Amino acid sequence: MAAQHPGNNETRTHPVLIPASKNLKLLICSLLALVLFLPSIEAQADAPPPAVPAACEQSPQGCPLPADLERAQVDPIWWNENKINQINPETYQTAAELLTNPYNTCGPTTLAMVINYMYALRGMDPSAWVTPGQVMAAAKELGFYSPPDNDGLLTTNDLRAIAGKFDLKLAFPKGGGTFLPYETLFAEVQKGFPAIVGMRYSYDEATGEYRPAGDDAPVNHFVVLFGITDDGNYFWLLNPHPGKGKNENAQVSLKLISFDAFRAAWANNDGSSVTDFGSAIFLR
Numbered sequence: 149m150a151a152q153h154p155g156n157n158e159t160r161t162h163p164v165l166i167p168a169s170k171n172l173k174l175l176i177c178s179l180l181a182l183v184l185f186l187p188s189i190e191a192q193a194d195a196p197p198p199a200v201p202a203a204c205e206q207s208p209q210g211c212p213l214p215a216d217l218e219r220a221q222v223d224p225i226w227w228n229e230n231k232i233n234q235i236n237p238e239t240y241q242t243a244a245e246l247l248t249n250p251y252n253t254c255g256p257t258t259l260a261m262v263i264n265y266m267y268a269l270r271g272m273d274p275s276a277w278v279t280p281g282q283v284m285a286a287a288k289e290l291g292f293y294s295p296p297d298n299d300g301l302l303t304t305n306d307l308r309a310i311a312g313k314f315d316l317k318l319a320f321p322k323g324g325g326t327f328l329p330y331e332t333l334f335a336e337v338q339k340g341f342p343a344i345v346g347m348r349y350s351y352d353e354a355t356g357e358y359r360p361a362g363d364d365a366p367v368n369h370f371v372v373l374f375g376i377t378d379d380g381n382y383f384w385l386l387n388p389h390p391g392k393g394k395n396e397n398a399q400v401s402l403k404l405i406s407f408d409a410f411r412a413a414w415a416n417n418d419g420s421s422v423t424d425f426g427s428a429i430f431l432r
Contacts, residue, residue, distance in 0.1 A: 211270040213432060220269055220340035222375030224402055227386055230264055231400040232257050232280060234388040240397075242281035243300065246293050251395060252300025254370040256283035257388040258344045259307050261372055262431055263314050265342055278314060286313040304346055304427045307370070311431050320430040330415060330424045333373070334407075337383065342374040346427035348413045349387075356392030360405065360413035367427060373410075383410055 232239070234257035243250035257280045264277040287293055287310050292302060302310075304326035308318050320336055320343075321328040337343055349369035350361040358369070375384040382404040391398035411417075414426040 211272055213266070213270055217269070218339065222340045222384065224375070224384055226265070226268065227261075227372075227374055227384070228402055230261065231386055231402070232261055232388060233390075233397060233400045234280065235391060235395065235397045237397070239280040242284055246284055246288055247298055247300040249299045253280055253284070254388050255300075255302035255307050256280040256287065256310075258370045258372050258386075259283050259311060261386065261388075262342050262344055263311065263316060265374075266316055266431060283310060283314075286310050289313070304344065304370075304429055307344060308429055308431075311429075316431040318429060319432040320428075326427050326429050327422070327425050328428055329422075330411060330426065333426070333428050334376075336430050337373050338376050340375055341430055341432075342372050343428045343430050344370055345373050345414055347371055347410075351393070358387070358389050358391065358394075360409060362412050363417045365413075373428075377404065382406055385410075 234253040235251060239253055239257065240250050243253050247253075260278050260280045260283045263283070264274075267277055268274075284293070287302070287306070290309060290313070292306055292310070293300070308326060311317070318324065319341070320332060326346075333343060333345070346367045347369055348361045348363075348365035348367055349358050350365050351357070352359050369387075369389070371388070372386040373383050374386060376382070377384065383406075385403045385405045386400065387403060388400060389398075390400055411424070414428075416423050416425050
């Protein structure tokens with residue numbers, strides 16, 4: 149059974165695109181018009197989304213990204229409306245049918261959210277967005293959940309391969325692989341493009357919450373890094389498993405993480421020439 153995630157009935161379905169070819173004067177005039185003539189941001193949110201070509205509504209192949217797309221506006225509202233908890237009942241039921249450990253679903257869940265964001269940028273109707281259950285089914289078709297390797301654990305390279313089933317390809321790291329330097333990660337996230345990142349997480353002994361850990365923990369959890377705050381001090385992070393203990397179906401919420409805290413739980417940090425590298429993929 150495919151999982152059903154929140155947000156599909158929300159009116160605000162498409163994040164904002166910022167094409168490189170946009171004329172600056174026209175943009176300024178448009179912004180002034182918004183300020184002068186639209187009553188409020190809330191009223192805009194209640195308006196129907198712009199019409200999209202019929203080919204875009206259901207098929208990713210029929211609706212490619214704009215050729216001149218260089219950045220997408222960092223959009224916490226969209227991510228909050230369309231977040232997915234990896235232990236929600238529907239996802240858990242699908243995982244229980246396929247995996248020996250149905251809690252190991254951070255990979256399919258983060259991938260589903262990123263797929264949906266990129267589909268939204270393409271203008272696709274939310275009815276065509278995917279669920280973690282559909283991502284797991286695609287992984288099964290590719291042989292990733294074949295016994296005895298059906299504990300649910302996936303690598304970043306596995307997620308990259310599964311994304312191809314949904315017409316998404318690797319944009320970064322350039323040239324393939326999934327290991328990239330912090331400066332590249334920072335630059336792409338700053339443009340509003342989400343990254344699936346492999347981080348070190350552990351359960352807090354006092355609270356039980358699953359939180360970023362330091363250098364002594366293994367890379368064991370996928371989260372989505374989707375932007376930088378307006379003040380330039382924090383990453384926006386979405387952890388699909390915020391629960392206390394591995395089996396709690398807790399409410400997912402957006403988090404802020406400082407750059408230093410992120411690097412401590414993401415980067416290699418071994419003093420070598422790749423000490424500031426980590427595992428991440430950007431998909432387009």
